[in-house]
Amino acid sequence: xxxxxxxxxxxxxxxxxxxxxxxxxxxxxxxxxxxxxxxxxxxxxxxxxxxxxxxxxxxxxxxxxxxxxxxxxxxxxxxxxxxxxxxxxxxxxxxx
Numbered sequence: 103x104x105x106x107x108x109x110x111x112x113x114x115x116x117x118x119x120x121x122x123x124x125x126x127x128x129x130x131x132x133x134x135x136x137x138x139x140x141x142x143x144x145x146x147x148x149x150x151x152x153x154x155x156x157x158x159x160x161x162x163x164x165x166x167x168x169x170x171x172x173x174x175x176x177x178x179x180x181x182x183x184x185x186x187x188x189x190x191x192x193x194x195x196x197x198x
Contacts, residue, residue, distance in 0.1 A: 128140075128170055128172060129172075129175060129180040129182075130180075136157075136160035136161070136163070136164055137160050137164055137170065138172070139153060139157060139171045140171075140175035140177040140180065141171060141172070141173050141175070141177070141185070142174065142175075142176060142184075143173075143185050143186055144187070145187050150171075150189075153171060154169070154171060157169035157171060174187075
């Protein structure tokens, strides 16, 4: 197992900062869009796949470069509520 260098740590911090900035921008939207969905604990693998597919198709139609599913955000108020969604566990067929 390799140690994280200070350069690696800087890259991680920058990525985290960028991710938080994107989430803040999405939360500032007046409502969910055709390419943005907020979910608390939506964990059905088949439905998540369909949702991602639908959002990516909608983003393309809306001429957006990306679509977003953001877990841990309440969809009406856009408040941060947290989530127990663990995609790796779901992928492995384990439950939380």
